[in-house]
Amino acid sequence: MASLMAAKGNTRLCLGGDFCKADTKNVATRKISCYPLMDNAIKLKQRSLSVIASARSSRGIDSTINGSKVNRINVGEVAPVMGNKNRESTKEISGVDAPLHAVLLGRFVEDQFVYRQTFIIRSYEIGPDKTATMETLMNLLQETALNHVTSSGLAGNGFGATREMSLRKLIWVVTRIHVQVQRYSSWGDVVEIDTWVDATGKNGMRRDWIIRDYKTQEIITRATSTWVIMNQETRRLSKIPEQVREEVVPFYLNRVAVASDKNDSEKIDKLTDKTAERIRSGLAPRWSDMDANQHVNNVKYIGWILESVPINVLGNYDLTSMTLEYRRECQQSNLLESLTSSTASGTEDSNNYIHRRPDLEFTHLLRMLADKAEIVRARTQWHSKQKLN
Numbered sequence: 001m002a003s004l005m006a007a008k009g010n011t012r013l014c015l016g017g018d019f020c021k022a023d024t025k026n027v028a029t030r031k032i033s034c035y036p037l038m039d040n041a042i043k044l045k046q047r048s049l050s051v052i053a054s055a056r057s058s059r060g061i062d063s064t065i066n067g068s069k070v071n072r073i074n075v076g077e078v079a080p081v082m083g084n085k086n087r088e089s090t091k092e093i094s095g096v097d098a099p100l101h102a103v104l105l106g107r108f109v110e111d112q113f114v115y116r117q118t119f120i121i122r123s124y125e126i127g128p129d130k131t132a133t134m135e136t137l138m139n140l141l142q143e144t145a146l147n148h149v150t151s152s153g154l155a156g157n158g159f160g161a162t163r164e165m166s167l168r169k170l171i172w173v174v175t176r177i178h179v180q181v182q183r184y185s186s187w188g189d190v191v192e193i194d195t196w197v198d199a200t201g202k203n204g205m206r207r208d209w210i211i212r213d214y215k216t217q218e219i220i221t222r223a224t225s226t227w228v229i230m231n232q233e234t235r236r237l238s239k240i241p242e243q244v245r246e247e248v249v250p251f252y253l254n255r256v257a258v259a260s261d262k263n264d265s266e267k268i269d270k271l272t273d274k275t276a277e278r279i280r281s282g283l284a285p286r287w288s289d290m291d292a293n294q295h296v297n298n299v300k301y302i303g304w305i306l307e308s309v310p311i312n313v314l315g316n317y318d319l320t321s322m323t324l325e326y327r328r329e330c331q332q333s334n335l336l337e338s339l340t341s342s343t344a345s346g347t348e349d350s351n352n353y354i355h356r357r358p359d360l361e362f363t364h365l366l367r368m369l370a371d372k373a374e375i376v377r378a379r380t381q382w383h384s385k386q387k388l389n
Helices: 098-105 134-151 163-167 243-252 298-307 309-317
Strands: 003-007 012-015 025-034 047-054 058-063 107-109 114-120 170-181 190-200 204-213 219-231 276-283 317-324 336-344 358-368 374-384
Touching: 098 107, 134 170, 134 190, 134 204, 134 219, 134 298, 163 170, 163 243, 190 243, 190 309, 298 317, 298 336, 298 358, 309 317
Parallel strands: none
Antiparallel strands: 003 012, 025 047, 047 058, 107 114, 114 190, 170 219, 170 317, 190 204, 204 219, 276 336, 317 374, 336 358, 358 374
């Protein structure tokens, strides 16, 4: 295992075997090769990993795979501070001199309206078929959104809240999200995520994302969401204060990731004990499921929703579209029930997920076990894996 050791002002990266000597600038470089195991066969796909360590700063770490920045690190690209409508151009500087937040975050593009970040799909982010899961995608979308706020210079002391929101004890909460997946990335793939925001209605904000395959630049996922403001103490929804509106309006971009005619905007029907085909009870949130806003992270709901989906569907079909309508918060003390019922199927055949009808469609409900209060309504669409081969 690689370990980082400092001695007499020099920094060394121990990777096993001989290590090249540091130059006069106390910078040492070594290339290693990574060979992921594939399909239990001896198929080795060599990837070049470059690691640069500098004694001048413990933050000067640059990791690349096949020439792509990975591991949620973009060294040498600094996200500009953009508060008070002051939009500075992105500056390219050495990673060893960059502040920590600049090393960990992505960068702004398109006149600073779009925030872009790259990720590598890790081994613990894939499912049984060795591709990323819907929960993985949702987590990456959420991470990119939060980093967008942080690097814009608007972040207060809340979880994704602006300065003016923090002063008023306000937080953002998502009310609806729709995700379309054209193709899931595999372990080791690098993806590039763009995100931006715009107004929706009088007191809402829309956030959109697109995910590209970094190597081919193919768009493989599109997502759109609606957010409103909640008072963190009373847990009641709030209008957007003018001071908050003034903070976010300069970042609005009139663009959609999902065209209106392809967006799942229809209301999701409520399931009941009579209409549900499958019910899974006794689902319990854990302490680790809670987020910084003191409620269950919205991504956690996906796993509970899928608990009531037939196992043969999970194994033989890809989840290609998911729409979530969030109704109320969930606390750690709540026990939950997951309900699922099939609603539609299609027969059209095409190699494009987005432009053909799903093979299966389900309606879902996540509710409290005690009083049957709704937490999330959902709709999912699935396509057979066999038709892709």
